[in-house]
Amino acid sequence: MKDPSGDVLPARPTGLFGRLRSYAAHPDPRAESCNWIALAVASNQPIYPLYLLWAVGGDWWVSVWTFLSTPFFLAVPAVARPNAAAGRAMLPLVGIGNGVISAKAFGVASGVELFLIACALIGLLAFRGGERRWTIGIWAAAAGAALLHDHYGAPFGRFDASQYADFFRLNAYSVAALCGLVLLSLGRIAWSEPGKGPFA
Template sequence: MLRFWREPMAALRAYTAHPDPLVASANFLALLVASNQPFYPLYLYWIVSETVWPAYYTFLSTPFFLAVPALARRNTMAGRALLPLTGIGNGIMCAQLFGVQSGVEIFLIPCAVLALLLFRPHERWLGYLLAGMAFAAYLVLGDWYGSPAVVYTAEEYAAFIRLNAVSAAALTVCAALVFSNVLAQTEKSAAELARRREPG
């Protein structure tokens, strides 16, 4: 059984690997989100309602999440930008499908956080731009969505909000852990370099 998974896992690690730790982090998080998308309709079914068909539209964003490592090999900044940009687009689409009453717009928060974490100081203008897009989508678009594809009961909306809040919080925590590891590796490398430069 382990042999069966060994080659696919090796291929997956090779696909997400990158010498730039920020790019590698974006690759990992993009594939993490993509791998969890097929479970979202199941979560809705178990926690919210049997009416889950609008959730299948979220699969339209899956190829874009999966494409992050491939694009990053051609252009690292574009690859990193694709992750929050796809998340923002997916959040807007879900808000249109489920309505703002579902609390699905809360996923725009980790998108903004990622936008601010994925870029170095000289690239920060792009991070600010993407984070601004996430906040603008939350603050401006709510009145433009119109009627959602499905209307749920008050109890179902309460469960929906809990599901989305927990999911968005988990994604934010995961991103924080990933980037704390990047920081730790950077500090370790700097300490090793300083030791090598010490005389004697």
Template sequence: MIFFVKRLTAMVRAYAHHRNPRVAAANVISLLVASNQPFYPLYLFWLVSADITAAWFTFLSTPFFLSVPAVARRNDVAGRALLPLAGICNTVLSAWLFGTASAVEIFLVPCGVIALLLFRPRERVVALALAALAFGVFLLLHDAYGLPLARYDAAQYAALARLNLVSACVLTAFVTILFSGILAEAEQSADAARREKAG
């Protein structure tokens, strides 16, 4: 069992690895999101309601998150762009499934943050377009979803909103910590290069 876990961990690390730290970050985030999706129905069952039918439809986005590293190997811009696009589409689907009272649209915030962080300054047009899409989706669709597939009472919706708010905050925090580490490594490399040049 321990050997299997180690082998699986090594395979996941190899799949997520990329020499470009921004692409590697996108790969890690995408696999983290995909690995957490199976737990969402359980969270709903424990914290909100025994009716978790709508949650199964969120698995439609799982293949897109899982394919980010594979796409990035062929085209790193497309791979990075796929991550926030999959997140935005999953958020739209979830808003339709659960209704805006679930506060699931809060996930558009980490989608926008991820889009802005994943691209270099010369790729800023892509980053801004994806962030604008996340913002535009909220503005244009917030009042257009109609009746949700899942119907909960006020207390259940409050619990679901708390779940989504906490989840979105944790994801945003993870992303910022990840990029803080990338920035620190870049600074250390720059300092080492300056010391080598001075010496």
């Protein structure tokens, strides 16, 4: 296909993966990594209730509260397109907000606050030396969320001690997997850029 000037236009992406790849693409490699992480998290959220039903039980249905964050995770690439730093910051900030909602829904014994570690890690690796204010802001937000521990009141769902043990284990594994993904994507980029470090 050609535009009126005669230049050849790039082919429009076809298929679901092609459209996803086009949506996540960004000239800033750190922004593109954040885009993919956000889409991975959003794609996992619809099946999270099934994980809980199978591995935990109890009032697993309260996990629908986590769906409140799904549109915001999906919007990360759209925000990053005009403002890469804002898009990168949106990922951990939405994660922190989701952590607060989840802690109220499930109770802090579920271990859902462990996801704040992944958010802080993204805040470290997603920004360069001249963008430290973003990292500081994200860490401050994560610290503020951590200070809410034991101040949520009664959770929306009920789980017994055995179910909470399974819940904590599930979330610990999930956080470890997410941190691994962050290190493989953002960490690899951060340490490959000049200066060899997250604040390069």
